[in-house]
Amino acid sequence: xxxxxxxxxGLLREALAPVEPPADLVKRLEGPLMSITEMAADELEAWxxxxxxxxxxxxxxxxxLVAGGVAGAALVLLRARRRTGPTQTGLGELRDAAEQTIRDxxxxxxxxLGDR
Amino acid sequence: MAExxxxxxKAQLDAEFSDLYRAHLRDVYSYAYYRVGDHHDAEDxxxxxxxxxxxxxxxxxxxxxGRPLRPWLIRIAHNLAANLYRDRARKPxxxxxxxxxxxxxxxxxxxxxxxxxxxxxxxxxxLLPDDRREALIMRFALGMDNREIARALGRSDxxxxxxxxxxxxxxxxxxxxxGGSERSSRNGRSPAV
Numbered sequence: 500x501x502x503x504x505x506x507x508x509g510l511l512r513e514a515l516a517p518v519e520p521p522a523d524l525v526k527r528l529e530g531p532l533m534s535i536t537e538m539a540a541d542e543l544e545a546w547x548x549x550x551x552x553x554x555x556x557x558x559x560x561x562x563x564l565v566a567g568g569v570a571g572a573a574l575v576l577l578r579a580r581r582r583t584g585p586t587q588t589g590l591g592e593l594r595d596a597a598e599q600t601i602r603d604x605x606x607x608x609x610x611x612l613g614d615r
Numbered sequence: 616m617a618e619x620x621x622x623x624x625k626a627q628l629d630a631e632f633s634d635l636y637r638a639h640l641r642d643v644y645s646y647a648y649y650r651v652g653d654h655h656d657a658e659d660x661x662x663x664x665x666x667x668x669x670x671x672x673x674x675x676x677x678x679x680x681g682r683p684l685r686p687w688l689i690r691i692a693h694n695l696a697a698n699l700y701r702d703r704a705r706k707p708x709x710x711x712x713x714x715x716x717x718x719x720x721x722x723x724x725x726x727x728x729x730x731x732x733x734x735x736x737x738x739x740x741x742l743l744p745d746d747r748r749e750a751l752i753m754r755f756a757l758g759m760d761n762r763e764i765a766r767a768l769g770r771s772d773x774x775x776x777x778x779x780x781x782x783x784x785x786x787x788x789x790x791x792x793x794g795g796s797e798r799s800s801r802n803g804r805s806p807a808v
Contacts, residue, residue, distance in 0.1 A: 507783065507786075507787050507790075508755075508783065510732065510733070510736055511736060511751065511755050511783070511786070512755045513733060514733040514736035514737050514740070514755075515649060515736075515737075515740070515751065515752060515755040515756040516756070517641055517642075517645045517756055517757070517758075518641075518644060518645045518648045518649070518657075518756070519641060519644075520640055520641060520644035520658075520661065521654065521658070524644070524658050524661065524662075525640065527662075528636075528640070528661070528662055528665060529636075
């Protein structure tokens with residue numbers, strides 16, 4: 500036990516050093532996020548519909564529509580551009596995760612921020 | 616009426632969300648990386664976290680009464696990760712990429728020794744129960760204090776303090792045990808039980 504004890508927390512801090520996000524993630528995320536923040540809600544609806552006309556975008560937006568959110572759709576489109584050939588398993592997981600997260604979020608926001 | 620009064624102009628909200636994003640992108644990414652174990656999934660999780668956060672940002676701000684929103688962001692990432700991976704193994708799918716370990720220069724010997732030691736620590740972190748592992752990630756990778764961790768995990772401050780203490784203790788034992796068994800293997804003996 501004494502082997503690890505002296506500065507174990509320091510070791511842990513070194514092992515779990517913060518990880519810088521890749522530069523391309525910063526760019527990739529910043530673009531859509533900033534675009535979303537600049538769009539009005541009605542523009543976003545039109546944007547989602549126009550994106551749906553492109554068959555390449557059908558799979559991911561379908562998941563987003565299940566999730567029922569503008570931001571979800573933005574994410575899905577973002578990914579549709581980045582990747583091709585998602586597996587059914589991946590889609591199912593993403594859809595389940597999005598649905599569950601939306602349900603959890605309202606409850607958590609109230610719980611986490613409501614009490615001092 | 617009260618709700619109307621509390622509403623901010625959209626441009627202001629958006630500017631504040633941009634600030635939040637810039638301030639905490641590294642935190643969310645680091646959490647995601649240590650939580651899921653590889654950069655690809657960490658990127659996805661980070662994207663989802665911020666997009667979900669944007670959906671609920673106004674309400675979160677309204678209800679936060681000026682308190683930091685980092686625990687709320689990490690909570691979103693936590694929920695997304697839990698939901699996304701609930702059908703997979705509960706631990707990270709792949710070992711944490713060792714290239715992230717050791718950022719500062721060392722001599723060759725130190726490098727090998729240091730890498731071994733840090734790898735053992737990371738291996739140990741992966742073996743911890745989920746709540747303990749997450750608490751350690753929040754404390755050491757993100758530098759969150761007990762109160763922030765408590766809010767992110769939905770626990771009391773006291774329970775969080777105990778959780779972290781036990782997590783460190785268990786991890787120390789795992790690291791020593793793992794180090795001992797490695798040495799024994801090298802010497803051709805079975806590790807002591």
